[in-house]
Every structure is written in structure tokens, then in C-alpha cells.
Amino acid sequence: MSAPSDSRHGQAGDRRAEVERLIKVLEDSPDGADRQLNTLGMLITDASLDADEIALAEAHDGLQWLYRNHEQQAPEFRGRLQGLLDVTQWALRRLPSRLQLALVPSGHAARFLVAVIQRPGLSNQEIAARIEADETEVSRVGRRLLAAGVVMRRKEWRHNIWDATPRGRQYAESSGLLTKAAPAPPTTAALGVGVVVLPHRLVGVVTDRRARVMTCLEQELPPLLDSMTTATEVADFVNHLLKGVPDADAEASVIGVQVGGHVIPESGRVVFAPNHEPEVPLTGASLAGMIEDATDLPTVIENDANALAQYERSFGDGRDTECFATVILGEGIGSGLIAHGRISHGARSAAGEIGHVVVEQPGRACQCGNKGCLETVASAPAIIGIAQESGLSVSDLDAVLTLANEKDGAATAAVERAGRALGRALSMLLNLTNPEKVILYGPQGLVGSPGTHASDLFLDSVRDARDQYTFPTTGTDCELIAKPLSGEVEARAAAAVALARHQ
Ligand SMILES: [Zn+2]
Incomplete structure (x- = not known):
């Protein structure tokens, strides 16, 4: 007996299909299956010689199924199934070392x-x-x-x-294909370089290994860059930054890059960066890889709130805290969660989108397509927009806060509404994750100016709404720490992410 010639020499897919067909025949008529068992044996031998894992896996699963489901059959039939199963398992085990892909290195x-x-x-x-x-x-x-x-x-x-x-x-x-691979990066970094990539601007720092800032720079980005040119600009900027620390061991530096939006640290990819569209289309770019190629320095990418969470965990108020959250309030609102001492990224690195928790109904339109998201009430552009809708002639957040500090009714209402919305969203975060602390980063005038009407009103409103909506014990157990946000703080946080990878 021999296998049909078309399955002996045909494509791997044909062989798998033939295995599947034979298993089906054996399933339907196990009596008098001698010929099918022989053919299957030939196919398994061929698949083994060709390292055809797909056909072998099909045979393995099918044989196992037959063996389990034909307990009533003659011992001889089951004995032959067991024999074929043994051969298939042996062939599968041998596969990795026998993989005969024979790829031409230059192909x-x-x-x-x-x-x-x-x-x-x-x-x-x-x-x-x-x-x-x-x-x-x-x-x-x-x-x-x-x-x-x-x-x-x-x-x-x-x-x-x-x-x-x-x-x-x-x-x-x-097979030697990897012999020209780059050497492994240094396990311990001497310097951290942190770069914040904003739509039209870069902010960067060089820090020591404790994330203490040694130099800080800002640079405008030319308009209409693509992702590759952005990576080149970042690489030039990093070199420029490192020149600002003359005695530094530049080769022992690691780079942390921070981009607002959905990014995946493992692949170094920007999945979705709405704030950069459409002028700087970073969405879909392997930004970390491109910067690494251009600088020859290990590069990691993280989003803003997660970077701040890592900074706090490694060097700040979260050093001794296993479970806490950071919330960043600026152009948008995001959060970073530290659970069991590590950033909790979720299944696809999109955890912590607190800015798109719905807190008002029907609510103002959000750029995500929904209505009433936290961002539409409590982000800096939202506070300005709500003040404008109340008839105030203001073009930036400082103008709103100045008016609120003068007890202007509309400005005060916009600040209070923002604070209550944030408190309500925090209650959900607290109920779901039970953090020990929430570290809130936001504009100085809103969260970092104690004694001013705007700042005090905002934080009191946050706490009031949080206490109103949170399950009693999770709210009272959680400390709220407010800190002013700046480009330098964010860049230092990006450096902290890279340093944490290369401690
Ligand atoms: Zn939204």
C-alpha cells in the first residue's frame, strides 16, 4: 500500500486535508479500515520528513479523538491507532530541530x-x-x-x-540568521533620556538613574511631519540633549518616549494618537523602533498617565505603595493604574481611559464620538469651552481661572462643574480598583495653587463628588494628592519608564 502520489508530493495544505479526510473515513467505518490506516501512516511519515507541522498536528488531534471515541472497537484497531499516535507525537517532538525551512539569508x-x-x-x-x-x-x-x-x-x-x-x-x-543581530542593551542604564512628543513640540530631559533632572530642553516641531521624520527629529533632539551633559556616558543612556493616546510598550507602537491627527499621523507607527534605529539606544514608549504612574512608583509618592492611580488632566484626561507594584496595561494596553467615562447626560460631544465623557467637562479645553458657552470672552485656561479667582459666577461654575465631574469619575475608579492613593496631575492654577479660590473650589468639588458617589470604605481609605503638571515633569516621567526597564 502506498499513499496517493498527489498527497505525497502535493502542497502541505493538501496533505492536511487528506489527513482530515482519512480520519473522517476511519470515524465513520472503523471496521475494515486497514487500507486507510496504512495510508495515514504513509502521510505521517511524509509529514515528518517535510517537517509539516500542520499535517502532523491534524493527524495527532484526529488520532487522539478516534482513540478516545472507539473504546468498543477491537483491541487490534485501537492498538494500531496507538502506534500511529506514538509516531506522530515523536515526529512533533522532533520538529523544532528538524525544521527544514532552508531560508536563504539574503532572501x-x-x-x-x-x-x-x-x-x-x-x-x-x-x-x-x-x-x-x-x-x-x-x-x-x-x-x-x-x-x-x-x-x-x-x-x-x-x-x-x-x-x-x-x-x-x-x-x-x-540556522545562523541572527548572527548579525545587535548586541543586547546594557542591563543597567547610567542616564535616562525622557522625551514628550506633543503635536508641534518636543520636551526632553536627561536624568541620572534616580530620575533627577540634569538638563531640560524644548523644541518646536516643523508642521506636517510624517512618523519617520518625527522619529528622526526625536533622535536629533536626544543627541542635542545628551550634549548638554558633557561628562555623561551617552552610550549607557536609555530613552523613554511619551505620547498621549493608546500606545503599546511591548511593540513600541502608537495604536491611536487622536491629538496628533491629522497634522502628525503617528497612529500605527512603530515609533520606539524607529527612534531606536536612529539613535542606537534602547527606547521604550509609554502614554502620559502610565509614565507618571511609573515615575511615582519608582521615585515618588508611590514608592511604598502597591496599588495606586495617577490621573492626568490637561488637553485630555487619562489615568495610570499601578496594581501589585506594576503598571496595569489591560489586554491591549488601553486600560485607564478615565477621560471617556460618561459623567453627564445628555452631555457635550466628545472627540471619541460619545457624549458626556469626563473630558468634555473637566479637560482644559472643556473648561474654556463651557466658560465661553456661558458668555465669557476667554481663550485660555488661565483667563478662566483668573476670573474664577475674582469670584466671577460663570467662571466659578465652570470650575466647580469640572471638579464635580472628575470626582464622580474618580468614584468609579475607586470602587473598581480600590487604590491606596490617587495622584492627580493638572494645571498649576487648577490643582496646585492652595489658597486661591479656583484651586480650592476645584479640589473641594472633586472631593465632595467623590465622597458622594464612592462606596463608603473605598473613598475614605484613599488619599488624594494633587500636583502641578509641566512638560519637564512629563519628560522626567518618560525617563523613569526607560530607567525602570534597565535598572
Ligand atoms: Zn469620549
């Missing part, structure tokens, strides 16, 4: 694999740029590598991205 497939090992989370477009091929070729090569089980494809919001599987890494190492 697209090898370069694709190395690219996603060195920089997990690349998109089709980014892989195309790295391996100097068009996206059709990337899709074709990707399918081949997927079938071989050396890469996997995931979805991050709207983007398809690629990672290497453990098997892919093992193959690349054992």
Missing part, C-alpha cells in the same frame, strides 16, 4: 523573519520598507512563514502586525 523570507524577531509588532508596510520589497511580496512571504509556524499575525486595533513564534526564534538562532 525576503529570512529578512522578514529576522525583522520581526528584532522588532516585534511590525506592520506589512514596515516590513516592506525593511526588506525592500512591495507589500504584495510581504503578504506572499508572510503566508509562507505562517504555514511554517515561524511567525504569527495579530490584530492591534486596525492594524495587522507580525511577531516571531518561539519556533521562529529558535530556527533563526540555530
Whole structure:
């Protein structure tokens, strides 16, 4: 008996389908299945020789199922199933070392694999740029590598991205594809460089390893940059910053980059940065990787509230606190959660979107598409907008706060409404996560000027609404600490994220 020639020499997918078909035949008529068992045995041998993991896995699952579901059958039949199962398991165990992909180092497939090992989370477009091929070729090569089980494809919001599987890494190492890989970054960083990427501006610091600021700079960004040019601008800015610390060991620096919005530290990717659209389309960019390539320094990306949470955890008021939250109030509102001493990112690094908790109904329209979100009442632009809607002629937050300090009715109402909305949103945060502290960062005039009417009214309103809506014990157990926000504070927090990675 021999397997049909088309399945012996056909594509891997055909072999898997043939295995599936044979298992089905055996399932339906286990009596007189001699021929099918022989053919299956041949297919398993072929799959083993070709390192065809997909067909082997199909055979393994099918045989196991048959074995479990045919307890009434003749011992001889079950004995043969057991024999085939043993061979299949043995072949699967041998796979990694016998993986015969034989990728040519200079070919697209090898370069694709190395690219996603060195920089997990690349998109089709980014892989195309790295391996100097068009996206059709990337899709074709990707399918081949997927079938071989050396890469996997995931979805991050709207983007398809690629990672290497453990098997892919093992193959690349054992076959020598990775011999030219960059050396591992230093385990201990001497300096932290923190950069805040704002829509039209960069703010950066260099700190020592305790996140103490040694130098601070700001720089305007030219309009209409793409993500690659933004990365180049950041890299130049970092070099400039490091020159401001003459005796520094620049090569032992690590970079933390902070971008407002949804970012994923593991892949270094900006998933969605609405504040940067449409002028600086960072959405979808592997920003950390591009900056790392341009500077040769380890680079990590984090969002604003999480960066502040890491700073507080490593060096600030959260040093001895396992569970606490930071809230940042500025152009938008976000929160960072520290649980069991670490940032809690959620499944897709989008945890902490407190700015889009609905606190008013029907509420003002939010840029997220919803109505009545916290951001539409308590962010700086919202406070200005509400004051304007009340007839005040104000164009910035300081003007509103000045009027509130003079006890102007409309300005006072806007500040109080913002504070109550934030308190109500905090009550949800407190009830759900039971933090020991909430560290609130916001504009100096709003949260950091005790004794002024605006600042006192705002924080009193926050506390009143929090106490009104929070479950009694979670509210009273939680300390609220307010701190003024600045570009330098945010940049230092970004540096703290990088330092925490390389302690
Ligand atoms: Zn919203």
C-alpha cells in the first residue's frame, strides 16, 4: 500500500486535508479500515520528513479523538491507532530541530523573519520598507512563514502586525540568521533620556538613574511631519540633549518616549494618537523602533498617565505603595493604574481611559464620538469651552481661572462643574480598583495653587463628588494628592519608564 502520489508530493495544505479526510473515513467505518490506516501512516511519515507541522498536528488531534471515541472497537484497531499516535507525537517532538525551512539569508523570507524577531509588532508596510520589497511580496512571504509556524499575525486595533513564534526564534538562532543581530542593551542604564512628543513640540530631559533632572530642553516641531521624520527629529533632539551633559556616558543612556493616546510598550507602537491627527499621523507607527534605529539606544514608549504612574512608583509618592492611580488632566484626561507594584496595561494596553467615562447626560460631544465623557467637562479645553458657552470672552485656561479667582459666577461654575465631574469619575475608579492613593496631575492654577479660590473650589468639588458617589470604605481609605503638571515633569516621567526597564 502506498499513499496517493498527489498527497505525497502535493502542497502541505493538501496533505492536511487528506489527513482530515482519512480520519473522517476511519470515524465513520472503523471496521475494515486497514487500507486507510496504512495510508495515514504513509502521510505521517511524509509529514515528518517535510517537517509539516500542520499535517502532523491534524493527524495527532484526529488520532487522539478516534482513540478516545472507539473504546468498543477491537483491541487490534485501537492498538494500531496507538502506534500511529506514538509516531506522530515523536515526529512533533522532533520538529523544532528538524525544521527544514532552508531560508536563504539574503532572501525576503529570512529578512522578514529576522525583522520581526528584532522588532516585534511590525506592520506589512514596515516590513516592506525593511526588506525592500512591495507589500504584495510581504503578504506572499508572510503566508509562507505562517504555514511554517515561524511567525504569527495579530490584530492591534486596525492594524495587522507580525511577531516571531518561539519556533521562529529558535530556527533563526540555530540556522545562523541572527548572527548579525545587535548586541543586547546594557542591563543597567547610567542616564535616562525622557522625551514628550506633543503635536508641534518636543520636551526632553536627561536624568541620572534616580530620575533627577540634569538638563531640560524644548523644541518646536516643523508642521506636517510624517512618523519617520518625527522619529528622526526625536533622535536629533536626544543627541542635542545628551550634549548638554558633557561628562555623561551617552552610550549607557536609555530613552523613554511619551505620547498621549493608546500606545503599546511591548511593540513600541502608537495604536491611536487622536491629538496628533491629522497634522502628525503617528497612529500605527512603530515609533520606539524607529527612534531606536536612529539613535542606537534602547527606547521604550509609554502614554502620559502610565509614565507618571511609573515615575511615582519608582521615585515618588508611590514608592511604598502597591496599588495606586495617577490621573492626568490637561488637553485630555487619562489615568495610570499601578496594581501589585506594576503598571496595569489591560489586554491591549488601553486600560485607564478615565477621560471617556460618561459623567453627564445628555452631555457635550466628545472627540471619541460619545457624549458626556469626563473630558468634555473637566479637560482644559472643556473648561474654556463651557466658560465661553456661558458668555465669557476667554481663550485660555488661565483667563478662566483668573476670573474664577475674582469670584466671577460663570467662571466659578465652570470650575466647580469640572471638579464635580472628575470626582464622580474618580468614584468609579475607586470602587473598581480600590487604590491606596490617587495622584492627580493638572494645571498649576487648577490643582496646585492652595489658597486661591479656583484651586480650592476645584479640589473641594472633586472631593465632595467623590465622597458622594464612592462606596463608603473605598473613598475614605484613599488619599488624594494633587500636583502641578509641566512638560519637564512629563519628560522626567518618560525617563523613569526607560530607567525602570534597565535598572
Ligand atoms: Zn469620549
